[in-house]
Amino acid sequence: xxxxxxxxxxxxxxxxxxxxxxxxxxxxGPAAADSAxxxxxxxxxxxxxxxxxxxxxxxxxxxxxxxxxxxxxxxxYLGEPGDRNNCPARVVGRxxxxxxxxxxxxxxxxxxxxxxxxxxxxxxxxxxxxxxxTIQIAVEDAGVLVTAAHTPGTExxxxxxxASAELTPGAExxxxxSAGRRTAAVRAAAGPQPGTxxxxxxxxxxxxxxxxMDAWWSGSPYRAVGVYISxxxxxxxxxxxxxxxxxxxxGKGWRLIPIDVGRxxxxxxxxxxxxxxxxxARSQGVAAAAxxxxxxxxxxxxxxxxxxxxxxxxxxTASCKAAVLSYLSGWTERLHDGxxxxxxxxxxASGIRxxxxxxxxxxxxxxxxxxxxxxxxxxxxDTSPYVPSTHWSGHQRIHQxxxxxxxxxxxxxxxxxxxYLDVGTGTSPQPGCTGANLDFPAYGxxxxxxxxxxxxxxxxxxxxxxxxxxxxxGIFGPATTTAVRNFQSGAGLTADGVIGSRTWTALLSLGxxxxxxxxxxxxxxxxxxxALTAALGRTVTIDGVFGPDTAQxxxxxxxxxGLTADGxxxxATWSALQSGR
Numbered sequence: 341x342x343x344x345x346x347x348x349x350x351x352x353x354x355x356x357x358x359x360x361x362x363x364x365x366x367x368x369g370p371a372a373a374d375s376a377x378x379x380x381x382x383x384x385x386x387x388x389x390x391x392x393x394x395x396x397x398x399x400x401x402x403x404x405x406x407x408x409x410x411x412x413x414x415x416x417y418l419g420e421p422g423d424r425n426n427c428p429a430r431v432v433g434r435x436x437x438x439x440x441x442x443x444x445x446x447x448x449x450x451x452x453x454x455x456x457x458x459x460x461x462x463x464x465x466x467x468x469x470x471x472x473x474t475i476q477i478a479v480e481d482a483g484v485l486v487t488a489a490h491t492p493g494t495e496x497x498x499x500x501x502x503a504s505a506e507l508t509p510g511a512e513x514x515x516x517x518s519a520g521r522r523t524a525a526v527r528a529a530a531g532p533q534p535g536t537x538x539x540x541x542x543x544x545x546x547x548x549x550x551x552x553m554d555a556w557w558s559g560s561p562y563r564a565v566g567v568y569i570s571x572x573x574x575x576x577x578x579x580x581x582x583x584x585x586x587x588x589x590x591g592k593g594w595r596l597i598p599i600d601v602g603r604x605x606x607x608x609x610x611x612x613x614x615x616x617x618x619x620x621a622r623s624q625g626v627a628a629a630a631x632x633x634x635x636x637x638x639x640x641x642x643x644x645x646x647x648x649x650x651x652x653x654x655x656x657t658a659s660c661k662a663a664v665l666s667y668l669s670g671w672t673e674r675l676h677d678g679x680x681x682x683x684x685x686x687x688x689a690s691g692i693r694x695x696x697x698x699x700x701x702x703x704x705x706x707x708x709x710x711x712x713x714x715x716x717x718x719x720x721x722d723t724s725p726y727v728p729s730t731h732w733s734g735h736q737r738i739h740q741x742x743x744x745x746x747x748x749x750x751x752x753x754x755x756x757x758x759x760y761l762d763v764g765t766g767t768s769p770q771p772g773c774t775g776a777n778l779d780f781p782a783y784g785x786x787x788x789x790x791x792x793x794x795x796x797x798x799x800x801x802x803x804x805x806x807x808x809x810x811x812x813x814g815i816f817g818p819a820t821t822t823a824v825r826n827f828q829s830g831a832g833l834t835a836d837g838v839i840g841s842r843t844w845t846a847l848l849s850l851g852x853x854x855x856x857x858x859x860x861x862x863x864x865x866x867x868x869x870x871a872l873t874a875a876l877g878r879t880v881t882i883d884g885v886f887g888p889d890t891a892q893x894x895x896x897x898x899x900x901x902g903l904t905a906d907g908x909x910x911x912a913t914w915s916a917l918q919s920g921r
Contacts, residue, residue: 380504385418385440387482387511388463391504392416392438393497401441408545409577411437411489420444421579423549428744428755431545431575432601432652433610434473436494438501439487439577443478443514447485449582451476451516452638455485463505470495472570472631475502482507483514489577491612530590532644536735536764537595539563540719542756543740545576553589555750563595564761569647570600570628570635583640597711597738597759598641599685601650602628603667607660608652616659618666618861619884625649625670633678643679644765646709648738653687653713661694662861666884668695669705669863677800681765683709685740688726696727702852703862709763711738719760735764779866779882783844783874788837790816798839801847802827833920842920844874849917856909860886868909871917872897 380391383398392398393414399407401419408427409417411434418440441447456468458479465477475488475498486505490498534541543566548556556562567581590596603624604610614621632647649671651664672682684707686692692712698704710732712723721737723729742758778797786795792814799812802823810819821837828835831846839847849871854864866884872893873880880893891907898905901916 383416383418384508386442386484387508388440388479388484388486389506389508390438390463390501392501409437409439409579410545410575411435411577412575416440417577420447421577423551423580424752425546425579426755427545427576432604432650433612434489434491434575435611436491436498437489437577438498439579440484441487441579443480443483443485443516445517448517449584450487450579451478451485455516457516461507463507464503468502472635475499477502478516479505479507480515481513482511485516487577493611529586529596529639529641529645531642532646532765533590533641534564534595534597534646534761534763537564538735538762539760541565541595541597541738541759541761542754543567543597543599543759544754544756547578547581547585548752548754549580550585550588552750552752552754553592553594555752556754557592557594559749560747563593564597564759565589565594566597566599566757566759568601568650569598569639569641570602570632581639583638586639586641595761596641596645597648597761598632598636598645599648599650600628600632600635602631604652605654605660605691606663607657608654610652614663614667616663618662621663621667622670622862622884625667625672626674627670628667629671629674629678629680629682633675633680636680644681646681646683646763647675648683648685648709648711650685651691653690656690656694661698664691664694665698665704666862668707672705672707673863681708683707683711683738685711685738686713688712688714688723692723693726696723696731699728699731702854702864703856703860705863709736709738711740711759713740713743713757715741715743717742719758721760721762735762737762778848778870780870781873781879782877783841783848783870785841786816786839788816788818788821795820798824798844798847801850805847805850831918831920841874841877845871846918846920848874849914853911853914853918856886858886858888858891858907865890868894868917875917875921876900 379394381394382389382391397415399415399417401407401417401421405422406424406426408425409421410431412431414435415437420441454469454471455476455478456465458465458477463479468475468477473490477486479486488498488502540562541564542562547567603612603614606613606616614624636647654660668684675682684695692710718741721739739760740757741760744755746753746755777793786798795816796812796814799809799820802809805827807823807826809823824839825835825837828843833842849867851867852864856865856868861884865886866882869880869882869890875897876893881889894909895905895907898913901921903912
């Protein structure tokens with residue numbers, strides 16, 4: 341991650357690319373590389389052989405145990421990753437890469453339910469799934485675990501390389517542990533992360549080994565560590581990051597800063613960018629948050645934790661700013677739906693400043709924590725001149741105050757970014773509505789005994805309004821009836837426990853009340869469109885974009901309720917909607 345202005349950040353990227361050229365190696369012995377037809381070469385390791393593009397780097401980890409496993413330039417890594425990797429503090433962006441390592445207790449700890457298994461006598465697995473930009477195949481007949489990183493643009497290339505794999509004579513079988521034993525290894529972190537903490541931390545490109553973490557616990561001033569849990573655009577591999585690693589570190593007192601590196605601002609040159617269309621960017625933020633929740637859950641990082649979206653520095657424009665904040669709105673809303681807090685990492689001078697300028701804008705859903713890069717060398721959480729002191733002032737800040745520095749404790753050097761944290765758990769969102777759909781073409785009447793997705797949507801809305809309907813299970817039982825009556829009473833509606841048009845309208849419009857007009861986008865527009873669908877009894881397109889269809893629906897609603905039919909949603913229109921008129 342970088343705190344530098346754009347030009348300096350680009351210069352840093354160029355230097356990283358130069359470093360990436362180090363280690364283009366000829367491989368003797370068990371890791372052999374030979375020429376192959378069609379601008380490809382054959383790479384063999386441990387009874388496993390595949391053809392890779394001729395311009396890919398090939399790195400023998402037995403000869404180069406400190407090599408950094410990075411995918412910002414195409415590469416193949418063969419062997420067990422070492423525990424003293426010589427990585428930069430950050431590598432944002434990826435192309436493609438493959439790691440082929442022996443199946444051991446350590447490597448098996450990085451497998452998941454999605455890990456494919458090659459059938460007996462084969463080195464390939466048909467239709468191996470990709471998750472978070474990664475394909476993983478256990479080739480047990482060769483005793484290797486193959487982990488392949490890709491982007492949307494390089495997935496077909498990587499799958500082609502994996503499809504070329506074959507077993508070599510002398511391959512020896514090593515089986516993965518059973519699914520039951522691997523599942524048992526998934527343990528929980530010692531509470532929400534990073535939790536409540538005031539003090540120093542660091543982030544590094546790859547999670548350090550256990551030996552390094554122990555040495556740094558004994559000798560360093562740091563007690564928090566940033567870890568990249570979601571990998572769709574992360575440049576470094578994570579050979580050490582497992583549920584057991586999370587449990588071990590948090591059990592010893594380390595605080596984790598869980599980071600997601602996903603789509604970048606549309607006004608950058610990164611290959612993976614969010615859409616410039618705010619509505620699409622918002623949906624991309626929702627998808628990124630869903631992946632981050634899955635990654636956190638798989639690592640044992642529980643609900644109540646803050647997950648930080650890493651959006652690198654960009655040159656802000658009005659359209660770029662709108663896309664980034666829409667993406668973060670979707671990110672935040674989906675995390676809240678899953679019971680997690682939302683965090684946002686960026687340069688103080690670009691992304692963080694943009695978020696601060698729209699701090700009170702109800703068109704966007706505000707993130708819970710900011711993690712700002714400002715390399716001024718000050719270990720504090722002062723944000724002036726970028727963010728007013730009143731914003732995110734309730735233990736909601738992390739300051740990355742220095743970058744790309746190498747420190748060594750107990751003989752374990754690591755290149756890091758230095759951080760200072762002032763964070764607290766705050767009020768965690770209530771989990772239970774993960775994945776609940778709130779968008780329907782019609783909102784029919786519900787009452788005791790009703791079942792289905794509409795009931796679950798109503799239960800989630802009631803919970804958000806502060807009324808407990810019980811577990812959001814899609815079953816309209818006594819607890820839901822009580823919650824409906826309580827909500828209706830507070831909204832001035834007939835407290836009959838039945839969710840009809842008026843109650844739906846009040847529930848769906850609940851929230852902030854910014855002035856909206858043609859051209860507006862964001863979460864408030866989505867709520868408006870849902871509420872109008874319920875109030876008018878006809879389908880209004882729910883896409884978070886205030887276009888002609890929404891404007892006409894607003895005028896129709898205003899006219900029917902005796903309001904000024906100007907198509908602008910101000911205080912009077914919101915008041916009518918939220919009172920269920």
